[in-house]
Amino acid sequence: MKRMFLALALAATIAGTTVDAQDVEGVTVTGSRIVTERIGRTATGIPVNAISLSYRVSYADLDLSTPAGKTALEKRIHEAATVACKQISQLHPGATPDDVACAKAAVANAMPQVDKIAGGTGK
Numbered sequence: 001m002k003r004m005f006l007a008l009a010l011a012a013t014i015a016g017t018t019v020d021a022q023d024v025e026g027v028t029v030t031g032s033r034i035v036t037e038r039i040g041r042t043a044t045g046i047p048v049n050a051i052s053l054s055y056r057v058s059y060a061d062l063d064l065s066t067p068a069g070k071t072a073l074e075k076r077i078h079e080a081a082t083v084a085c086k087q088i089s090q091l092h093p094g095a096t097p098d099d100v101a102c103a104k105a106a107v108a109n110a111m112p113q114v115d116k117i118a119g120g121t122g123k
Contacts, residue, residue, distance in 0.1 A: 026056040027113045029077050031084030031106045051095065053088055055080040057110075064118040073114055074107075081106035 032052040057076045062069040085102035088095055097105070 025060045025117075026058045027073065027077060027110050027117070028054050029057055029080040029084065029106050029110045030054040031081055031088055031102050051088055051092060053084040055084055059117070064114075070114065070118055074111075077110050077114070078103070078107055081110070 030052050031054075032050060057073070057080050059069075059073045059076075062072050064070050064073065081103040082099070084106060085099045088102070089099050095102075
Protein backbone atom coordinates (compact mmCIF):
# COMPACT_ATOMS: atom_id res chain seq x y z
CA MET A 1 0.00 0.00 0.00
CA LYS A 2 2.85 2.35 0.89
CA ARG A 3 4.55 1.62 -2.45
CA MET A 4 1.33 2.23 -4.38
CA PHE A 5 0.84 5.60 -2.67
CA LEU A 6 4.45 6.51 -3.48
CA ALA A 7 3.97 5.45 -7.09
CA LEU A 8 0.78 7.50 -7.40
CA ALA A 9 2.48 10.51 -5.85
CA LEU A 10 5.37 10.10 -8.26
CA ALA A 11 2.96 9.83 -11.18
CA ALA A 12 1.26 13.05 -10.13
CA THR A 13 4.68 14.70 -9.97
CA ILE A 14 5.56 13.39 -13.43
CA ALA A 15 2.29 14.74 -14.77
CA GLY A 16 3.24 18.15 -13.43
CA THR A 17 0.03 18.56 -11.46
CA THR A 18 -1.77 17.03 -8.54
CA VAL A 19 -4.88 15.10 -9.43
CA ASP A 20 -7.90 16.04 -7.33
CA ALA A 21 -10.75 15.37 -9.77
CA GLN A 22 -11.61 12.63 -12.23
CA ASP A 23 -12.30 15.18 -14.98
CA VAL A 24 -8.68 16.27 -15.39
CA GLU A 25 -7.54 16.25 -19.01
CA GLY A 26 -5.14 13.37 -19.35
CA VAL A 27 -3.85 10.36 -21.19
CA THR A 28 -3.91 6.94 -19.54
CA VAL A 29 -0.56 5.13 -19.69
CA THR A 30 -0.62 1.44 -18.75
CA GLY A 31 2.44 -0.73 -18.20
CA SER A 32 1.66 -4.44 -18.47
CA ARG A 33 3.75 -7.46 -17.59
CA ILE A 34 3.20 -11.20 -17.34
CA VAL A 35 3.82 -12.67 -13.90
CA THR A 36 4.05 -16.33 -12.95
CA GLU A 37 3.20 -16.88 -9.30
CA ARG A 38 3.26 -20.17 -7.43
CA ILE A 39 -0.12 -20.20 -5.77
CA GLY A 40 -0.37 -23.93 -5.54
CA ARG A 41 -0.22 -26.97 -7.75
CA THR A 42 -3.08 -27.71 -10.11
CA ALA A 43 -3.56 -30.31 -12.81
CA THR A 44 -2.81 -27.68 -15.46
CA GLY A 45 0.30 -26.19 -13.82
CA ILE A 46 1.21 -22.77 -12.51
CA PRO A 47 -1.18 -19.92 -13.37
CA VAL A 48 0.06 -16.98 -15.43
CA ASN A 49 -1.37 -13.59 -14.51
CA ALA A 50 -1.23 -10.34 -16.47
CA ILE A 51 -0.35 -7.46 -14.16
CA SER A 52 -0.81 -3.84 -15.16
CA LEU A 53 -0.38 -0.44 -13.56
CA SER A 54 -1.89 2.70 -15.06
CA TYR A 55 -1.15 6.38 -14.59
CA ARG A 56 -3.11 9.37 -15.80
CA VAL A 57 -0.78 11.90 -17.44
CA SER A 58 -2.13 15.45 -17.48
CA TYR A 59 -1.83 17.69 -20.51
CA ALA A 60 -3.99 20.50 -19.12
CA ASP A 61 -1.06 22.92 -19.12
CA LEU A 62 0.10 22.07 -22.66
CA ASP A 63 -0.86 23.45 -26.06
CA LEU A 64 -1.05 20.27 -28.13
CA SER A 65 -1.48 22.23 -31.36
CA THR A 66 2.25 23.01 -31.19
CA PRO A 67 5.14 20.60 -31.72
CA ALA A 68 6.59 21.64 -28.34
CA GLY A 69 3.34 20.81 -26.54
CA LYS A 70 3.04 17.40 -28.17
CA THR A 71 6.72 16.64 -27.48
CA ALA A 72 6.28 17.59 -23.81
CA LEU A 73 3.28 15.25 -23.51
CA GLU A 74 5.18 12.42 -25.22
CA LYS A 75 8.01 12.90 -22.71
CA ARG A 76 5.57 12.74 -19.79
CA ILE A 77 4.01 9.59 -21.22
CA HIS A 78 7.41 7.95 -21.62
CA GLU A 79 8.34 8.85 -18.04
CA ALA A 80 5.03 7.49 -16.68
CA ALA A 81 5.44 4.27 -18.67
CA THR A 82 8.97 3.81 -17.33
CA VAL A 83 7.81 4.37 -13.74
CA ALA A 84 4.86 1.97 -14.13
CA CYS A 85 7.00 -0.80 -15.59
CA LYS A 86 9.73 -0.39 -12.99
CA GLN A 87 7.12 -0.45 -10.23
CA ILE A 88 5.74 -3.74 -11.56
CA SER A 89 9.29 -5.09 -11.79
CA GLN A 90 9.95 -4.21 -8.16
CA LEU A 91 6.78 -5.95 -7.04
CA HIS A 92 7.22 -8.94 -9.39
CA PRO A 93 10.92 -9.41 -10.29
CA GLY A 94 10.25 -12.38 -12.60
CA ALA A 95 7.77 -10.51 -14.79
CA THR A 96 8.17 -10.39 -18.55
CA PRO A 97 8.82 -8.53 -20.78
CA ASP A 98 11.68 -6.51 -19.34
CA ASP A 99 11.26 -2.87 -18.25
CA VAL A 100 12.36 -1.41 -21.60
CA ALA A 101 9.97 -3.53 -23.68
CA CYS A 102 7.17 -2.95 -21.19
CA ALA A 103 7.63 0.84 -21.35
CA LYS A 104 7.87 0.79 -25.15
CA ALA A 105 4.56 -1.09 -25.39
CA ALA A 106 2.90 1.24 -22.86
CA VAL A 107 3.99 4.30 -24.85
CA ALA A 108 2.82 2.73 -28.11
CA ASN A 109 -0.58 1.99 -26.57
CA ALA A 110 -0.93 5.55 -25.21
CA MET A 111 0.04 7.40 -28.40
CA PRO A 112 -3.30 6.87 -30.23
CA GLN A 113 -4.91 8.81 -27.36
CA VAL A 114 -2.44 11.65 -27.96
CA ASP A 115 -3.10 11.63 -31.70
CA LYS A 116 -6.85 11.73 -31.12
CA ILE A 117 -6.59 14.53 -28.55
CA ALA A 118 -4.10 16.63 -30.53
CA GLY A 119 -6.10 16.24 -33.73
CA GLY A 120 -9.53 16.67 -32.21
CA THR A 121 -9.28 19.41 -29.63
CA GLY A 122 -7.08 21.97 -31.29
CA LYS A 123 -5.56 22.50 -27.87
